[in-house]
Amino acid sequence: MNQAIPSPTLSINQIQDQLTTRSFGRTLHLFSSLTSTNTVALTLAESGAPHGTVVLADRQTAGRGRMGRSWHSPPGRNIYCSVLITDFPSPDRLPWIPLATGLALVQALESETKRSLSVKWPNDVLLSQKKVAGILCERSVCSSSSFLVVGYGVNVNIAPSELPVELQQTATSLFHETGQYFDRNVLIARTLATLERQFDRLLGDFETIRQEYLQRCSTIGQHVQVQLMPPHSAVEGVAAGLSQDGALQLILGPNASTAGKATTFEIRAGEVVHIR
Amino acid sequence: MDSAQRKEIQELVQILTEQNLTEIEIEKENLRIRIRKDPGPAFSANYGQSGAVASSQLPVPSLVPPSEGLSEKEPSRLLTVHSPIVGTFYRAPSPEAEPYVEEGDIVKKGQVLCIIEAMKLMNEIESETDGRIVKILVENASAVEYGQPLFLIDPTPVV
Numbered sequence A: 001m002n003q004a005i006p007s008p009t010l011s012i013n014q015i016q017d018q019l020t021t022r023s024f025g026r027t028l029h030l031f032s033s034l035t036s037t038n039t040v041a042l043t044l045a046e047s048g049a050p051h052g053t054v055v056l057a058d059r060q061t062a063g064r065g066r067m068g069r070s071w072h073s074p075p076g077r078n079i080y081c082s083v084l085i086t087d088f089p090s091p092d093r094l095p096w097i098p099l100a101t102g103l104a105l106v107q108a109l110e111s112e113t114k115r116s117l118s119v120k121w122p123n124d125v126l127l128s129q130k131k132v133a134g135i136l137c138e139r140s141v142c143s144s145s146s147f148l149v150v151g152y153g154v155n156v157n158i159a160p161s162e163l164p165v166e167l168q169q170t171a172t173s174l175f176h177e178t179g180q181y182f183d184r185n186v187l188i189a190r191t192l193a194t195l196e197r198q199f200d201r202l203l204g205d206f207e208t209i210r211q212e213y214l215q216r217c218s219t220i221g222q223h224v225q226v227q228l229m230p231p232h233s234a235v236e237g238v239a240a241g242l243s244q245d246g247a248l249q250l251i252l253g254p255n256a257s258t259a260g261k262a263t264t265f266e267i268r269a270g271e272v273v274h275i276r
Numbered sequence B: 001m002d003s004a005q006r007k008e009i010q011e012l013v014q015i016l017t018e019q020n021l022t023e024i025e026i027e028k029e030n031l032r033i034r035i036r037k038d039p040g041p042a043f044s045a046n047y048g049q050s051g052a053v054a055s056s057q058l059p060v061p062s063l064v065p066p067s068e069g070l071s072e073k074e075p076s077r078l079l080t081v082h083s084p085i086v087g088t089f090y091r092a093p094s095p096e097a098e099p100y101v102e103e104g105d106i107v108k109k110g111q112v113l114c115i116i117e118a119m120k121l122m123n124e125i126e127s128e129t130d131g132r133i134v135k136i137l138v139e140n141a142s143a144v145e146y147g148q149p150l151f152l153i154d155p156t157p158v159v
Helices: A012-018 A037-046 A097-114 A174-178 A184-203 A206-216 B001-017 B044-048
Strands: A027-029 A055-059 A079-085 A116-122 A123-125 A131-139 A147-154 A223-227 A234-242 A248-253 A264-267 A271-274 B023-028 B031-034 B080-081 B087-090 B112-118 B120-127 B131-136 B143-144 B149-154
Touching: A012 A184, A012 B044, A027 A037, A027 A131, A037 A055, A037 A079, A037 A147, A055 A264, A097 A123, A097 A131, A097 A147, A097 A174, A097 A184, A116 A206, A147 A184, A174 B131, A184 A206, A184 A248, A206 A234, A206 B087, A223 A248, B112 B149
Parallel strands: A027 A055, A131 B120
Antiparallel strands: A055 A079, A079 A147, A116 A123, A123 A131, A131 A147, A223 A234, A223 A271, A234 A248, A248 A264, B023 B031, B080 B149, B087 B112, B087 B143, B112 B120, B131 B149
């Protein structure tokens, strides 16, 4: 199941040799096995770890996705990485953090694989319409301290047969799509570089993120269904654009409850399905 | 205070809340009532090195005396935790997990009360005070608006 593959093991030295960042990854903790890199990064944050601290694991025993969903995290194959953010953009740009992270992953993975990737709103990273990377951003909010952990997992060298059966139709890996093995050390350095660049832009040149995101977002222009949270139900329509805070603007379809009248609905939470 | 006056004050509080006002004052028949909502502490130190930022969407929960749902016994003691953002309110880290807090629980300052998810950013909302959860005002997994009351906390030290 976990036979050797022609790709180097993870190494702090090899990652840092490739780093082009100012702060992201300059403090780097690498573990052979962790419950979850996000959990450890949140703990480090509480003890005063610096901005840009990175936690990596070769394997996670309790890798997490949104709302307690698990993230398949076998050893030797993939990237499980968390970055601690203590320099925050202004409050109105905070909702863009997950979107900017998705964009950063797309850009880094495109440059390494020479393949075209896209982001499904808000931040699923897709290759050949299948999920190749996932993001979990967790922020601790109180008056005495506030910090954010940006966690991401990338399916790099895992074979399709190694994915759980229930994911095989919806998930993929860089190896599966390209037939090549990738050096995770290089990929980690590249993703940290694009991530730091996008966080710099969140603090300054914000309009560029918005434009680049819109170019790479495969949801825009699509007919989608969104399962909303109570008291709202599901809505269906065409994803027309993004609001100032990154919410998905949906023009409800002619079959919606407001028949015959174009109504725009802004989505900030909910499960988006591309219907086409 | 008779019940009519009490009802009148409750109606004023409701208007204050619905209209998002900070102060109402009326005077009639030798009675003057002024109701003022404390804007709460400004947690501007939270935004890291970017410093204080004025915004309509403060990213930290505001903790102010409640303007509704007052306890008859201890109206002045209860504090309301408001949602700092628009999003989805979750009482537990996952559907299978135990809720972070239940009504009646004693909480410590810094303890996580809930998660509000906005655009897949999971915001762990922490208690600003030691106290006891008197009331949870929102159903799990429901949409919440900016400033919506989430919890009533009694900050009185427990003996």
